[in-house]
Amino acid sequence: MAAPMRGMSVLRQAFQGLVRPAGGQVCRQVQHRCYSTPGHVQVDMNSETGVATVRLNRPPVNSLNLDVLTELSIALEKLETDKSCKAMVLASAAPGIFSAGLDILEMYQSTPERCVAFWRALQDAWLNLYGSRLITMAAIEGHSPAGGCLLAMSCDYRVMAEGKFQIGLNETKLGIVAPFWFTDVMLNTIGHRETEKALQLGALYSAQQALSIGLVDKVVPLAEVMPTVEGELKNWLQIPAAARVITKTSMRKAVLDRLRSQKEKDAQFFADFINRDSVQKSLGMYIASLQKKKN
Numbered sequence: 001m002a003a004p005m006r007g008m009s010v011l012r013q014a015f016q017g018l019v020r021p022a023g024g025q026v027c028r029q030v031q032h033r034c035y036s037t038p039g040h041v042q043v044d045m046n047s048e049t050g051v052a053t054v055r056l057n058r059p060p061v062n063s064l065n066l067d068v069l070t071e072l073s074i075a076l077e078k079l080e081t082d083k084s085c086k087a088m089v090l091a092s093a094a095p096g097i098f099s100a101g102l103d104i105l106e107m108y109q110s111t112p113e114r115c116v117a118f119w120r121a122l123q124d125a126w127l128n129l130y131g132s133r134l135i136t137m138a139a140i141e142g143h144s145p146a147g148g149c150l151l152a153m154s155c156d157y158r159v160m161a162e163g164k165f166q167i168g169l170n171e172t173k174l175g176i177v178a179p180f181w182f183t184d185v186m187l188n189t190i191g192h193r194e195t196e197k198a199l200q201l202g203a204l205y206s207a208q209q210a211l212s213i214g215l216v217d218k219v220v221p222l223a224e225v226m227p228t229v230e231g232e233l234k235n236w237l238q239i240p241a242a243a244r245v246i247t248k249t250s251m252r253k254a255v256l257d258r259l260r261s262q263k264e265k266d267a268q269f270f271a272d273f274i275n276r277d278s279v280q281k282s283l284g285m286y287i288a289s290l291q292k293k294k295n
């Protein structure tokens with residue numbers, strides 16, 4: 001893959017054929033916005049209802065690497081410009097997992113250039129999701145730590161499966177720090193006091209705990225997650241779209257603008273921070289603990 005160019009988003013370069021999601025095909029005819037998803041992100045558009053279901057599909061745990069994030073950005077951008085699309089449900093194709101968050105292997109022993117490209121892809125995916133005009137709902141049918149929690153929190157509404165699954169921003173447990181925009185989204189979701197505790201402790205919550213602090217909106221048995229999302233969507237779809245979109249945009253603008261105004265600085269900070277010896281050591285230990293869990 002060609003090295004991404006400075007000052008140009010990975011998404012845009014993907015559209016221009018400069019970088020390409022692994023296994024995927026990005027058309028060089030930019031004006032047609034045509035693309036095919038290689039399978040890391042499945043989009044199912046229901047043209048009758050105007051509801052698209054976007055499923056993360058990177059087994060076993062939907063960890064978010066450069067390819068997945070680039071594909072997600074492209075899918076979101078395409079839905080955004082599709083006038084027939086009114087709502088989007090973010091879900092998983094992998095049983096028992098929503099997303100394990102960022103792919104730790106993108107952050108461990110990686111090059112600064114790759115780190116910057118990876119981070120730009122995450123920024124773009126998030127800006128597209130959090131800034132979407134669509135009604136966005138997360139169907140959380142499994143674990144949703146860290147970056148998985150960010151994606152879920154960035155939707156307008158969250159339904160989570162009851163049981164053993166956990167959700168939260170657990171970054172400190174890896175010896176890393178949640179970026180300011182992860183923090184901003186959590187602040188907007190659960191308020192200052194809960195965010196302060198959650199972030200310092202790197203807390204992972206059960207679905208019931210998440211419900212009690214407002215991190216998710218509804219908890220139901222696993223099989224009921226999708227039907228519950230669909231039921232809730234019926235309410236949201238009845239609201240006049242223009243009024244809803246203006247309201248959403250005005251509530252999210254400050255947080256979106258904060259990242260937009262310092263994307264490159266933020267990407268560079270990430271690359272510098274993640275490549276510190278102490279951070280690499282913590283990540284190495286965390287990866288080892290994940291492996292050890294199995295034995």
Ligand SMILES: CCCC/C=C/CC(=O)SCCNC(=O)CCNC(=O)[C@H](O)C(C)(C)COP(=O)(O)OP(=O)(O)OC[C@H]1O[C@@H](n2cnc3c(N)ncnc32)[C@H](O)[C@@H]1OP(=O)(O)O
Pocket residue numbers: 060061063096097099100101102103104105143145146147148170171174176177178179270273274290291293294
């Ligand atoms: C300024 C810096 C800011 C950086 C911000 C970072 C935000 C992040 O998102 S960091 C990522 C944090 N994610 C986690 O801590 C999740 C770690 N994973 C788990 O806790 C568990 O895997 C799970 C609860 C999600 C699922 O458990 P389950 O028992 O079903 O599966 P496992 O056997 O643990 O995992 C299977 C397989 O997948 C590998 N893996 C798990 N998570 C990740 C990941 N985030 N990135 C890369 N790889 C991951 C795990 O090691 C296993 O691999 P092997 O089969 O090869 O052993």
